[in-house]
Amino acid sequence: MARNSKLHADKKIVEKKKSTRLFQEVLLWTLIPLLFTTMVLLIIAYVADVNVFDKAKEWSKSLPFTDQKQADDENEDDLIIEERVVELQAEIQEKEAQLFKLQENLAKSEDEKKVLLDEQTSLLAQIEALKMEKEDYKRDMKEIISTFEKMSAKSAAPVITKMSDAEAIEILTKLKPEVLAPILEKMSPEDAAKYTSLMTK
Incomplete structure (x- = not known):
């Protein structure tokens, strides 16, 4: 019986080795x-200047289950663009x-x-008018003074006393x-x- 169990155990080990070997x-x-084939194909694609990853993306787009994802991505991109347009318009x-x-x-x-x-x-016009008035006044004053210098003292004294103090002082x-x-x-x-x-003041 011990021999049978040993044979059974050996048989299991052999089967296990066979499955591992398989x-x-x-x-x-x-x-x-x-x-090896994949590596050779990648080397050939590299030498032929073909971007394998871009080609893989193109092929993956043609698969039916990727269409929805691509459409969703496009919709999301459109929403982002629309939001940006609204921001720019604002x-x-x-x-x-x-x-x-x-x-x-x-304005x-x-x-x-x-x-x-x-x-x-x-x-400026007012200043010019005042200058002219001042010149006229000076000219008039010169004429008045000249007149008083020609008058007799007896005639000039009563005229001056009838003037305002400011005018009288200016003439005197x-x-x-x-x-x-x-x-x-x-x-x-x-x-x-x-x-x-x-x-004197």
Whole structure:
């Protein structure tokens, strides 16, 4: 009986070795030639300048189960592109709004500039008119002083006292001393003192 069990165990070992050997033979006769053939084909494709991986992608696209995935990828790409288009359109609108605001500001500043130029022109005209008035006044004043210098002291004194203090002082300060003294003598002592005091200030 021990012999039978030993035979049985030996038989199992032999069967196990046979199955292992069969597997090794299958591996040796199918897998190794297949790998060798694949390697040779890849070398030929490389020498022929054929990109095997691109070709594999093209063939995989033609398979029926990859069509749906490809369509999904295209839809996803389309959605991404549409989102980007919407973002760019929003950005364009924002830039247009900024441009419009800048144009408004520019127009406003141009209007302000025009108003300021008009004001400047008006002020320059007023300055010119004032200069002319001043020149006319100086000319008139010279004529008035010349008239007072020609008048007698007796006639000039009452005229000066009837003028405003500012006008009287302006005339008296521009008269020559030899003309001024007789005019002051012909005034009342109060008027003479008043004008003398105002002229010294």
